[in-house]
């Protein structure tokens with residue numbers, strides 16, 4: 001039976017009606033300027049395509065931006081996480097507490113070294129790792145806590161730091177969502193012992209593929225640096241400049257280097273990070289105002305005192321929808337809105353199920369995972385794009401929300 005409300009609804013695109021947009025609005029998109037292109041071309045014409053001077057220049061500029069002592073450029077964000085776990089010495093039998101709601105790579109990086117990810121639940125209003133649950137999950141085997149600044153919002157580092165200090169374990173951060181974010185305690189990149197970043201095209205800055213480890217502790221950073229170059233103590237250019245040929249491999253590392261071509265692009269991109277995050281905040285404010293009048297959904301809460309980096313704009317559906325979240329996402333896509341979902345709990349993936357993880361261990365995260373939708377958000381989006389998203393949600397809500 002159709003409600004009176006239903007009668008006035010426009011026909012949904014998924015039912016054959018006219019879509020709000022004819023061309024899909026993606027949920028994220030890189031921003032490449034002529035300056036970026038020039039920087040890459042200049043590097044291609046130089047002597048060094050990899051292991052050259054651009055790597056150190058990018059690392060230095062990045063450290064300055066985030067307020068870290070030093071940074072190590074690596075091949076991607078996953079390599080950054082892997083290098084970080086290696087740096088703090090995760091070994092078989094060690095546990096690392098990681099949040100349930102994150103990209104699988106956050107937890108995979110622990111498995112790479114034979115460690116065991118132990119999943120902590122999230123706070124329901126922010127979906128950030130819940131320090132109270134972290135405290136319950138820390139054991140004598142815990143080597144580190146990995147905080148994830150979900151969607152771009154810095155976690156409660158005051159609480160996490162005091163936990164890590166009390167238990168004498170490392171505090172690590174997956175800042176892949178949060179470049180440009182900060183809290184009263186400082187910038188993301190300077191809040192944990194080490195922080196991992198990703199430069200995948202959907203992230204704040206891109207090098208196509210790329211990543212960075214930032215921090216303060218020289219010993220940890222040195223280990224990360226060793227790890228990205230096979231565990232060899234000198235780099236090719238150092239030996240070249242010293243006329244030296246012999247080298248020593250002291251650890252089992254990987255080739256996780258980032259090329260000079262990519263670092264040149266990264267430096268050029270980095271110069272726009274503040275404007276990029278400001279634009280993301282402006283769009284998030286616009287979403288907040290325009291979505292307020294729609295029933296059935298609410299944005300995630302923002303903690304007091306944080307500057308959100310807004311990698312993602314996430315809304316939660318209430319329990320008054322007549323269809324599942326996945327159907328709402330399908331309907332949005334049909335309307336030309338590239339909605340997405342971040343994330344299913346990591347331990348719901350078949351691989352983790354095979355490792356023996358059971359459902360039900362992080363109830364808040366597991367419940368939230370069924371109701372979250374990521375709406376498009378990237379710096380070049382316009383107000384009229386936001387209006388399209390809101391119009392599509394309104395149309396779909398009229399049909400599917402009680």
Ligand SMILES: *Cc1c(COP(=O)(O)O)cnc(C)c1O
Nearest residue numbers: 076077078103105176198199200
């Ligand atoms: C993007 C991302 C990663 C992995 O980064 P890649 O560069 O794709 O390897 C890890 N963790 C989180 C939370 C991410 O969003």
